[in-house]
Amino acid sequence: MNTMRRRLPALLAALGLCGMAVTACQREPDGQKSIHAERVDVGLVTDSPGLSFSDHKSDPRGFDVDLAHGVVGHLGQDQKAVPFIINNVGQRDQELLDRDVALVVAAYSITKARNERGIDFAGPYLKTDQAFLVRPGEKFGGDQIGGRPVCVIDGSTADQATAAWALDGTDPRVRSRQTILSDCIALLKEGTVDAVFDDEIVLYGYLGELPEEFQVKLPGRYGQTQYYGIGILGGHQDDCRAVNDALREYLTGQWKTDFTNNFDEIPADRYASVNPFLPDEGDMGKLSCQVKDEPVP
Amino acid sequence: MRQRVHWAELLGMLVLVGINAWVVNEQYGDLAKSIALVVGVAVTILEVLSYFEVLDEITGWRVNFRQSVNAVSIVASVVLVCLVVWPVVEYFRSGDVTDRVMLENNLGIDPGEEVGVRVDDLPGDGRDLKIAFAVKSQNPDAGFCEPFTYLETTDPDDPERGRQNEDSNFEFTFPTGASGRALEFAVVVRNENGDQNCAVNVTTEKAELKR
Numbered sequence: 001m002n003t004m005r006r007r008l009p010a011l012l013a014a015l016g017l018c019g020m021a022v023t024a025c026q027r028e029p030d031g032q033k034s035i036h037a038e039r040v041d042v043g044l045v046t047d048s049p050g051l052s053f054s055d056h057k058s059d060p061r062g063f064d065v066d067l068a069h070g071v072v073g074h075l076g077q078d079q080k081a082v083p084f085i086i087n088n089v090g091q092r093d094q095e096l097l098d099r100d101v102a103l104v105v106a107a108y109s110i111t112k113a114r115n116e117r118g119i120d121f122a123g124p125y126l127k128t129d130q131a132f133l134v135r136p137g138e139k140f141g142g143d144q145i146g147g148r149p150v151c152v153i154d155g156s157t158a159d160q161a162t163a164a165w166a167l168d169g170t171d172p173r174v175r176s177r178q179t180i181l182s183d184c185i186a187l188l189k190e191g192t193v194d195a196v197f198d199d200e201i202v203l204y205g206y207l208g209e210l211p212e213e214f215q216v217k218l219p220g221r222y223g224q225t226q227y228y229g230i231g232i233l234g235g236h237q238d239d240c241r242a243v244n245d246a247l248r249e250y251l252t253g254q255w256k257t258d259f260t261n262n263f264d265e266i267p268a269d270r271y272a273s274v275n276p277f278l279p280d281e282g283d284m285g286k287l288s289c290q291v292k293d294e295p296v297p
Numbered sequence: 298m299r300q301r302v303h304w305a306e307l308l309g310m311l312v313l314v315g316i317n318a319w320v321v322n323e324q325y326g327d328l329a330k331s332i333a334l335v336v337g338v339a340v341t342i343l344e345v346l347s348y349f350e351v352l353d354e355i356t357g358w359r360v361n362f363r364q365s366v367n368a369v370s371i372v373a374s375v376v377l378v379c380l381v382v383w384p385v386v387e388y389f390r391s392g393d394v395t396d397r398v399m400l401e402n403n404l405g406i407d408p409g410e411e412v413g414v415r416v417d418d419l420p421g422d423g424r425d426l427k428i429a430f431a432v433k434s435q436n437p438d439a440g441f442c443e444p445f446t447y448l449e450t451t452d453p454d455d456p457e458r459g460r461q462n463e464d465s466n467f468e469f470t471f472p473t474g475a476s477g478r479a480l481e482f483a484v485v486v487r488n489e490n491g492d493q494n495c496a497v498n499v500t501t502e503k504a505e506l507k508r
Contacts, residue, residue: 109440109441110441111437111438111439111440111441112434112437112441112443113437113438116437157438157439157440160436160438160439161436161439161440161494163436163439164405164435164436164494164496221493221494222494223494224439224440224442224492224494224495225440225490225492225494225495226440227440227441286444286445287441287444
């Protein structure tokens with residue numbers, strides 16, 4: 001009986017601790033960013049004119065930036081997107097996995113491999129083929145493409161797509177992998193490489209900055225269609241669906257205006273009747289909110 | 298001395314039961330059926346022993362003769378029903394023939410390309426063959442191909458579409474009384490968004506032969 005008396009307070013204390021633990025689990029863990037906060041931290045990579053660019057003196061601007069503000073605005077009346085600058089595209093996964101940001105809007109392609117790493121996506125909000133950026137007047141296509149030196153961003157989906165390129169001289173060869181696209185552009189300017197291979201929309205963004213210096217070539221058989229999504233940590237499917245709902249409002253409203261304003265170098269006949277860069281509802285159903293479990297921190 | 302002989306008899310019978318279980322399991326590969334048979338046989342042996350009062354002598358239990366006979370009858374009936382019903386169930390059950398489906402040129406297939414499918418020497422009397430294929434992006438780091446990929450058979454009169462996780466099933470019916478059952482056909486990889494570079498690997502998820 002005495003033993004029982006001694007154990008009772010300890011038991012009650014333990015029960016109390018358990019109760020506190022359960023209550024704590026219902027809240028966002030400390031430091032984790034949420035889409036329900038008044039200020040929603042949105043990861044952006046600012047080295048891509050047209051999509052998202054900053055000279056570090058002014059605020060970032062571009063399609064991704066407009067979209068981030070638009071979608072967060074549709075999430076809640078009092079909510080505001082706060083840009084969180086990610087150094088380069090290679091760090092997007094880690095910023096989400098580290099819970100440093102609630103969302104990532106940074107030319108972030110939806111891939112199965114990212115889903116498997118615990119990164120989920122709302123969207124897509126934009127789709128794009130992959131293409132080559134070359135010097136004006138450069139003959140690059142068909143027979144002239146074999147063995148030509150090409151630059152890609154290290155670890156990007158464009159880089160991954162080059163894995164299928166043959167090494168028998170009939171296909172282009174990756175001669176340089178850079179961390180940021182502007183370094184690839186510099187190599188193209190100085191003639192070290194003959195082309196930069198990346199998403200068509202990214203290359204058109206650069207063309208907007210330097211229209212006289214480059215041209216975009218759609219190569220047809222190289223690269224895959226990319227679907228840009230809004231990155232969100234896996235295991236938060238309700239949040240993901242809420243972002244989808246906000247995105248739907250944006251896609252049927254402001255999307256067209258923001259697209260035209262930010263990509264004025266894309267020939268108008270490219271989207272005269274149907275805009276190939278605009279995803280449809282079916283794409284959203286197949287690609288978004290797929291990750292059920294939250295990755296372990 | 299007398300008891301030792303009985304224990305030896307019991308041990309011998311248990312060994313026989315073990316051999317029986319091993320044979321049944323090897324032949325049918327079905328553990329549940331084996332266990333049912335073994336239990337049935339073991340109970341029967343015990344009942345027979347009790348009938349001859351051997352069990353009574355060993356254990357000191359008093360077993361009623363009439364109850365023993367009833368129990369033996371019930372167990373024998375259950376075993377008999379199992380033996381009769383099981384082959385019937387087996388006959389109508391689908392046979393897994395996944396390992397009989399051979400694929401050719403099935404890795405890194407771009408949209409528009411064909412995968413050769415050959416199915417030889419199907420066992421049993423099945424008529425309806427159902428094959429489910431699985432599609433996986435060849436390079437999951439480069440994009441997302443699976444949701445937009447579907448398969449078609451090469452028969453232009455009866456193209457069937459399949460999509461991973463939905464209805465990637467193809468059904469074929471062999472004519473009644475066919476002497477041999479084998480198939481050779483091709484499936485074409487398609488991409489509904491027209492992405493010509495979405496290469497996929499095609500594998501057989503499951504193939505069943507139904508009667």
